[in-house]
Amino acid sequence: MIVFKIIFFIFFFISGCSMNSVNLRTVDQVDINEFMGSWYVIAHIPTFIEKEAYNAIESYELNNDGTIATTFTFNKGSLKGQEKTYNPKGFIVEGTNNAQWDMQFIWPFKSQYKITYLDNDYKTTVIARDALDYVWIMSRANEIDKPELDKIVAHINALGYNTDLLRMVPHQ
Secondary structure (H helix, E strand, O other): OHHHHHHHHHHHHHHOOOOOOOOOOOOOOOOHHHHOEEEEEEEEEOOHHHOOEEEEEEEEEEOOOOOEEEEEEEEEOOOOOEEEEEOOEEEEOOOOOOOEEEEEEEOOEEEEEEEEEEOOOOOEEEEEOOOOOOEEEEEOOOOOOHHHHHHHHHHHHHHOOOHHHOEEOOOO
16 A cells, blocks of 8 residues: 555656646635535546546545645545545645645655635635646535536636546545
C-alpha cells in the first residue's frame, strides 16, 4: 500500500510541475469552519486513482494545529466496489484567506488545492490547480441540479480546463 501511495504522489507532484500552468484566481475568502465537513465529488478530471471512483466523498476536519484532516473515500469500479480510503493532510497557505491549501499525501511532498468557486451557502465548490490537470466539482448533496452544474462547468471552462475531460461520479 505504501508503495502505491508513493507512486501516486510522485505522479501527482510531477504533473503539477507541468509547462501548461496558469495562476488561477481563488475565491476571496473561505470561512474555514463552514467549509469543514463532507463533500460529494460530483464530477472531476480525475487523478489515476480516481478514474473508477464511485460514491466519492471528501471530508475535512480542522485540527487544533490549523491543519486539515482529510478523508477521501470511494468505491472502486462500481457502486458496490471495494471501498478505498486515503487520508492526506491539508495545510492552509498563509495569506490566501483560507482559499488555497497544500495537500500532503506523503511527507514531505505537497500538492496544490485552490478553491476557485464556492457558492454563498457553502453547498457547491470547485477545487482546481494551476497546472490545469485535475479539477473537482463538489457538493454537500450527492447531486447538483442541471442549471447549477452547467454554471459550474462554464466556470471550469473559463479557467482554461478542457471540460470534455470531466467525468461524472456516480453516487447511490
